[in-house]
Every structure is written in C-alpha cells, then in structure tokens.
Amino acid sequence: MSKICVIGTGYVGLVTGTCFADLGNVVTCLDVNPDRINKLNSGIMPIYEPGLEQLVKQNVSANRLSFTTDYPTALKGAEYAFIAVGTPSGNDGEADLRFVKSAAEAIADLAEESILVINKSTVPVGTGDWVAEVIKNRRGNRPLNFRVVSNPEFLREGSAISDFMNPDRVVLGSEDRKAANLVAQLYQPLRCTIMITDLRTAEMIKYASNAFLATRISFINEIGNICEEMGADVREVALGMGYDKRIGHSFLDAGLGWGGSCFPKDVKALEHMAVLHGTHPQLLQAVMEINRNQRRRAVMKLRKALKNLNEKTIGVLGISFKPNTDDIRDAAAIEIIHLLENEGAHIRAYDPQAMENARSVLKNVVLCENPYQVAENADALILATEWNEFKQLDFSRLKVLMKHPIILDGRNLWDPETVRSYGFTYIGVGRGNTTKP
Ligand code: NAD
Ligand code: UGA
Numbered sequence: 001m002s003k004i005c006v007i008g009t010g011y012v013g014l015v016t017g018t019c020f021a022d023l024g025n026v027v028t029c030l031d032v033n034p035d036r037i038n039k040l041n042s043g044i045m046p047i048y049e050p051g052l053e054q055l056v057k058q059n060v061s062a063n064r065l066s067f068t069t070d071y072p073t074a075l076k077g078a079e080y081a082f083i084a085v086g087t088p089s090g091n092d093g094e095a096d097l098r099f100v101k102s103a104a105e106a107i108a109d110l111a112e113e114s115i116l117v118i119n120k121s122t123v124p125v126g127t128g129d130w131v132a133e134v135i136k137n138r139r140g141n142r143p144l145n146f147r148v149v150s151n152p153e154f155l156r157e158g159s160a161i162s163d164f165m166n167p168d169r170v171v172l173g174s175e176d177r178k179a180a181n182l183v184a185q186l187y188q189p190l191r192c193t194i195m196i197t198d199l200r201t202a203e204m205i206k207y208a209s210n211a212f213l214a215t216r217i218s219f220i221n222e223i224g225n226i227c228e229e230m231g232a233d234v235r236e237v238a239l240g241m242g243y244d245k246r247i248g249h250s251f252l253d254a255g256l257g258w259g260g261s262c263f264p265k266d267v268k269a270l271e272h273m274a275v276l277h278g279t280h281p282q283l284l285q286a287v288m289e290i291n292r293n294q295r296r297r298a299v300m301k302l303r304k305a306l307k308n309l310n311e312k313t314i315g316v317l318g319i320s321f322k323p324n325t326d327d328i329r330d331a332a333a334i335e336i337i338h339l340l341e342n343e344g345a346h347i348r349a350y351d352p353q354a355m356e357n358a359r360s361v362l363k364n365v366v367l368c369e370n371p372y373q374v375a376e377n378a379d380a381l382i383l384a385t386e387w388n389e390f391k392q393l394d395f396s397r398l399k400v401l402m403k404h405p406i407i408l409d410g411r412n413l414w415d416p417e418t419v420r421s422y423g424f425t426y427i428g429v430g431r432g433n434t435t436k437p
Contacts, residue, residue: 001025002186005078007103009036009067011047011261011327012120012153013084015160018055021065023189029067030074040067048326048353051161075110080186082151083131084120093268094276095124104131107146108138114145118183120153122206122266124273128173128199147179150199152206157260158324169193173202207273210266211284216251217258218290224254224430225297234430235412254430256332256384256410257294259321264291264330294429295332298382298410299339301427305406306379310344313403315378317371318385318411319351319358326353328361332410333384337365350374352387372397380406386413395422 002025006017009031017029031037036046043060045053059065068074075081085099100121107117117135119128132148150173155163170187172194174180180196187194197205224234234254242249258264267284274281299309306312321331328334331354337347341364348366351358355367368374371390375381375398383390390413399405405424409416412428419426 002079003077004028004080004082004186005030005074006082006084007031007074007106008083008085008099008121009033009040009046010084010086011049011157011160012155013082014040014047014056015049015052015155015164016082016084016120016153018052018059018065019161019164020186021059021062022055023186025064025186027059027065028074028078029065030071031067031069034069037067037069048324049160050158050324055161071106071110075107075112075115077112078115080116080118080183081107081111082118082120084153087121087123087265087269089265089268093265093272095122095127095265095269097123097127097130100127100131101134104134105138108135108144111144111146113143116179116182117146117148118151119148119203120151122152122210122262122269123150123203124269125200125203125207128203147174147176148199149174149176149179149183150202151183152202154206154209157327158322165190167192169195171195171197171202171205173197173199173205175199207266207270210263211270211287213251214258214263214267214291215283215287217253218287218294220252220254221257221294221430222290227430227432231432233432237430253412255294255386255412256298256336256429257291259330259332259335261321261327261329264288295335296339298332298336298408298429299343301408302340302380302382302406303343305408305425305427306404308343309340311346312344312379313346313348313377314340315371315374315381315402316347316349316365317374317381317383317390318387319349319362320354320385323385323387324353326351326357328354328357331385334358334361336382336384336410337362348374348376348378351385352389372401375401378402379404380408382408382410383413384410386411395419395424399423 004025004027006013006029009029017027021027039046083103087095090096128148128150172180184194227234238252241247271281271284303309319333350368407424408427416426
C-alpha cells in the first residue's frame with residue numbers, strides 16, 4: 001500500500017487515482033476546480049466514463065480514495081505525486097505547460113522530505129527535465145529528495161478503466177533506474193509489460209503512438225476517398241488489409257476523421273516540436289490536412305445532395321468525439337455543425353451523453369431528446385458518432401418524419417442496402433458508388 005497524490009482530476013487523473021485506489025493504495029485526487037471536487041465528494045461524476053461511478057464509490061467507501069482542492073492535504077505524506085493536468089494547445093500548436101508548471105511548483109512548496117514526481121500528462125520531449133528544474137529552483141535551499149519519472153498514459157475515453165487495468169504496456173522514463181522501479185511497483189499487480197527507458201524516450205513514445213494511430217486513420221480516409229471515385233468499398237478494403245498480421249485491423253475505420261482531446265493537440269504539438277528543432281514533419285502535416293478535409297468533405301456531400309444548404313434543416317446524430325464519452329473536445333460533429341451553420345443551415349442534434357457539454361458551445365442548435373425528434377422536418381440527417389443506440393433505428397419512422405429522406409452515414413454504421421430499402425438516399429464514407437449522392 002502506497003500513499004499517492006494525483007494532481008488533476010479529469011479523464012486521466014480521476015481514472016488513474018480510482019484505479020490505483022482499487023489496487024489497494026491510498027489515493028488523494030486534487031483539482032483546482034472546486035465544482036469538480038464538490039461533485040465528486042457528493043458522489044456525482046463530473047465526466048461520463050463507463051464503470052467509473054461504481055469504482056469511485058467502492059473505493060471512497062473503503063477509505064482508499066478521497067478528493068480535495070487543498071494542496072497541503074493532498075501532498076501530506078505522499079510518496080508519489082502524479083501530475084495529470086491538462087496540456088492544451090497553445091497559440092502556435094505547442095503544448096501549453098502552464099498547468100504542469102503550477103502543479104510542479106505546488107509540489108516544490110509542499111512535499112515533505114522525499115517524493116517521486118510522475119508526469120502522466122502528455123508533455124513535449126524535455127518536459128521531465130524542465131519539471132525537475134522548476135521544482136529545484138522553487139524549493140531553494142529547503143532539502144527535497146525527489147526524482148521525476150515520465151509515465152505517459154495510453155487509455156482511451158469510453159474504455160478508460162479497462163484500458164488502465166489491462167494496458168498493452170506501461171512506459172516509464174527516468175534517468176534514475178531506482179526511481180523508475182519504484183513507480184513500476186505500483187503497476188506490478190497488473191502483470192503487464194513494463195518498459196523502462198530514459199525520460200525523453202518515454203515522452204516521445206507517447207507522441208509517436210498517438211501520431212501513428214492518427215496516421216492510420218488519415219491513411220484509411222485517404223484510401224476511402226479514392227474508393228469513392230473507383231467504386232470500391234473502404235470497409236472491405238480495410239478488412240482485407242487487416243488480415244495481414246503486419247497491418248492488423250484496428251484503427252482503420254474510415255469516417256469523419258479523428259477528434260477528441262488528444263490526437264488533434266498531440267499531432268500538432270509533435271509537428272511544432274519538429275519544426276522548432278529544424279526537421280520537416282511533412283507526413284504529420286499531411287495527416288492533419290487529410291483530417292481537416294474529411295470534415296469539409298462531409299459538408300460538401302450534403303451540399304451536393306441538397307443543391308445548397310441555405311435555410312436547410314440538418315439533423316445531427318451524435319455530438320461527442322466518439323461513442324461512450326461525453327467529451328466534445330475537437331469533435332467532428334461540432335466542426336461540421338459550424339460549417340453547416342456558416343452556409344445558412346439550421347441544425348437539430350442529439351447525443352446520448354454529451355448534451356450538457358454541447359449546450360455551452362452549440363448556441364443556435366435545437367438540442368433534441370432522441371433521434372426521432374432530430375429527424376422532424378429535416379432535409380437530411382448526418383450520423384456523426386456511432387453510438388450503439390443508433391445502430392437499430394426505426395428507418396420507416398425516420399422517413400415519415402423527415403422532409404427529404406437523405407442520410408449521410410459519417411461512420412459507416414449502417415448497411416447501405418438496408419437503409420435504401422426504406423426509400424432513403426444513403427451516402428457513406430469511402431463506399432464506392434454507394435456514396436455518390
Ligand atoms: P482534463 O481537462 O479532463 O482534466 C485536467 C484537470 O486538471 C482539470 O480538471 C483541471 O481543473 C485540472 N487542473 C488544471 N490545473 C491544475 C492544477 N494546477 N492543479 C490541479 N489541477 C489542475 O484533461 P485529461 O483529458 O484528463 O488529460 C490530462 C492529460 O493527460 C493531458 O496531458 C492529456 O493529453 C493526457 N491524456 C489524456 C487522455 C484522455 O483520454 N483524455 C489519455 C491519455 C493522456
Ligand atoms: C486516443 C488513443 O487511442 C489513446 O491510446 C490515447 O491515450 C489517447 O488518445 C490520448 O492520448 O488522449 P481517445 O482519443 O480516447 O484515445 O479515442 P480513440 O478511440 O483513439 O479515438 C480518437 C478519434 O479517432 C475519435 O474521434 C474516433 O472517432 C477516431 N477514429 C478512431 C476513427 O476515425 N477511426 C478509427 O478507426 C479509430
């Protein structure tokens with residue numbers, strides 16, 4: 001049993017803290033957002049993540065997990081301090097390290113004689129060394145025995161707990177093997193591969209992994225766009241490619257492109273790092289350009305199907321950046337809605353979990369209670385997020401409700417022939433001649 005402080009109680013910090021508590025440690029999760037901590041202390045989850053609420057409750061009841069806004073309380077007696085604060089995009093696409101810096105300064109001010117500082121936030125290569133400097137300078141002549149270890153996180157939203165508990169690997173980066181081994185002990189119960197590297201390599205593994213996954217998606221989207229012109233079906237192409245063990249099946253779903261709180265900012269940050277250091281990251285630039293284009297293409301397809309978008313009503317199914325999360329950061333749906341609005345379209349939308357978050361950014365959108373309300377008088381529907389509950393819609397009912405029976409299936413969720421059999425014009429992504437409006 002170790003005493004752990006987790007700084008930042010968002011998607012990563014809350015999941016990390018809760019899972020470490022569940023593995024038998026005593027964990028205090030700290031956040032500077034009082035609303036978030038009040039909610040957690042009242043048993044209300046500030047985010048939607050399957051399975052999280054029950055796990056939090058169990059560990060709070062067992063006195064292994066607590067929440068606070070008070071740094072001295074959180075750091076009292078802590079052996080490990082995980083930094084899991086946000087690292088959003090700054091002005092030029094570089095990672096903004098303001099929150100990391102203030103977490104490091106708080107550690108310097110309040111840690112007792114010794115502490116292990118673990119960077120779980122996704123941070124530019126070299127940040128671990130910089131955090132060590134920040135702590136050293138801030139601490140001044142008060143002695144502190146500390147080491148900084150990089151421990152990038154690879155969980156996905158929507159399956160965060162199971163990803164944390166069953167990781168493909170845990171990466172630990174440090175110049176001090178003993179420090180890395182101490183962090184490794186926390187992960188021993190997971191019986192997973194633990195890879196120890198130097199600090200900078202660990203930081204780079206995180207960016208390279210996200211950039212590679214984004215590259216796969218942009219690659220298959222480019223292939224999909226070619227398929228549309230050549231009469232091939234990208235879904236089957238991806239399936240056929242994936243049987244090759246060197247390629248594999250995952251992350252080859254063509255659609256509206258990648259969004260979320262990480263791929264967009266991390267690919268941009270890696271590009272920024274590369275340019276800053278004099279290299280020419282042309283593949284990363286193409287990967288981002290293909291992704292931007294994928295959203296514009298969806299709007300273009302709707303424009304083509306409806307002749308023009310001015311005064312047309314478009315229904316949007318799904319707002320979150322992927323299913324099983326309420327996170328709308330850089331969601332394809334949000335950008336597509338704004339592009340449609342710019343052309344004079346009126347939007348109706350529904351999401352199973354992201355309505356509350358959507359309300360604050362989609363001011364002119366009619367937010368509906370279900371897919372059928374979305375369809376009322378709509379000139380076209382676009383499926384932006386492939387939630388399970390959209391898999392088996394009543395297409396006859398939708399057709400009766402809509403003004404024009406046009407569906408753009410932005411995630412290739414449905415079988416084109418089935419949707420067509422109800423009298424719809426079906427437009428997919430990369431599905432050969434079936435995608436032509
Ligand atoms: P988030 O925005 O959900 O949460 C960050 C939290 O940190 C917020 O609650 C914020 O109030 C808090 N915070 C900010 N400054 C603070 C401070 N000085 N002290 C205490 N708390 C502070 O972010 P997230 O999605 O959990 O991501 C955190 C980091 O993990 C990012 O670097 C991200 O790139 C990385 N990451 C995220 C995911 C993911 O799926 N979301 C996965 C892997 C890695
Ligand atoms: C991603 C990575 O998968 C995690 O390993 C990583 O830890 C995390 O980013 C992070 O650093 O924050 P996440 O953003 O939660 O996780 O979600 P993904 O499942 O990777 O999906 C990202 C985006 O790609 C979504 O918009 C999704 O719709 C899209 N996607 C995914 C596709 O368009 N096609 C695919 O085949 C897969």
